[in-house]
Amino acid sequence: MSDPVIITTAITGSQPRKKNNPAVPVEPQEQIESTHEAFEAGSSLVHIHVRDENEDPSSDPDLFARVQEGVLKHCPGMIIQFSTGGRGRDQNERGSMLHLKPDMASLSTGSVNFKTMIYENTPDLVLGLAEAMKKHGVKPEIEVFDAAMLYNAVNMSKEGLIEGPLHVQFVTGIPNAMPSHRPLLEFLVAELKRMMPEATWSAMGVARTQLIVNEWCIEMDGHIRTGLEDNVRYDKDRLAKSNAELVARVARMVEDAGKKVATPAEARALLKLAA
Numbered sequence: 001m002s003d004p005v006i007i008t009t010a011i012t013g014s015q016p017r018k019k020n021n022p023a024v025p026v027e028p029q030e031q032i033e034s035t036h037e038a039f040e041a042g043s044s045l046v047h048i049h050v051r052d053e054n055e056d057p058s059s060d061p062d063l064f065a066r067v068q069e070g071v072l073k074h075c076p077g078m079i080i081q082f083s084t085g086g087r088g089r090d091q092n093e094r095g096s097m098l099h100l101k102p103d104m105a106s107l108s109t110g111s112v113n114f115k116t117m118i119y120e121n122t123p124d125l126v127l128g129l130a131e132a133m134k135k136h137g138v139k140p141e142i143e144v145f146d147a148a149m150l151y152n153a154v155n156m157s158k159e160g161l162i163e164g165p166l167h168v169q170f171v172t173g174i175p176n177a178m179p180s181h182r183p184l185l186e187f188l189v190a191e192l193k194r195m196m197p198e199a200t201w202s203a204m205g206v207a208r209t210q211l212i213v214n215e216w217c218i219e220m221d222g223h224i225r226t227g228l229e230d231n232v233r234y235d236k237d238r239l240a241k242s243n244a245e246l247v248a249r250v251a252r253m254v255e256d257a258g259k260k261v262a263t264p265a266e267a268r269a270l271l272k273l274a275a
């Protein structure tokens with residue numbers, strides 16, 4: 001039987017707002033409750049962005065600390081991952097919460113165009129974030145928005161700038177970046193496995209591609225990411241009621257495929273994280 005499947009929930013993100021879907025959790029207490037429901041539905045890893053009082057993206061370590069404390073308390077064993085993503089945040093502050101030592105943090109290993117902006121990750125910034133993660137014992141999740149980022153991450157790993165086997169998230173479906181195109185994902189996964197057989201991976205599709213990419217991940221023996229960050233809808237007819245509703249659906253898909261949803265302990269073992 002294949003490995004248990006880790007379901008990541010990207011609960012908030014930097015973009016969706018209450019006006020897009022009132023279920024998007026933006027205040028720490030809401031984020032903790034939404035994470036708890038997702039945990040109960042089968043998610044073992046939470047990807048966290050925080051928002052200020054105007055719902056704008058923030059890097060405030062106090063906000064991250066509050067969400068972390070609540071998740072530690074209510075979701076035993078769940079893997080906590082902070083976003084260091086750039087949208088709407090000061091470049092110099094993107095790693096300012098790593099001293100809180102979450103289990104993981106996202107790390108984009110290059111730059112890419114989005115619809116109306118450059119998602120800028122200069123070599124210095126990437127190295128600085130990687131260094132801070134290493135110093136604080138935080139495992140990076142490599143966010144691959146374009147092919148070069150995969151090769152950069154493998155090189156950084158070979159140079160010892162990133163420790164342990166890579167965990168890669170292939171990000172697809174963002175306009176101007178990589179499309180949600182299965183042959184492309186198959187190629188990238190094959191390249192990752194060729195260069196680093198012990199690496200783990202997941203993929204995500206934005207908006208209407210979320211569900212189909214979830215299906216591909218199950219079929220290709222990857223892990224899964226869902227959540228309101230990537231898609232505020234349940235289907236074309238209605239909004240998702242919660243992060244948990246999206247998690248519950250992919251958990252059913254995993255089980256229907258004859259696979260097992262990873263418990264937090266199994267997810268930690270797969271990602272080589274401390275129990």
Ligand code: MG
Pocket residue numbers: 010013014047049083085229
């Ligand atoms: Mg994110």
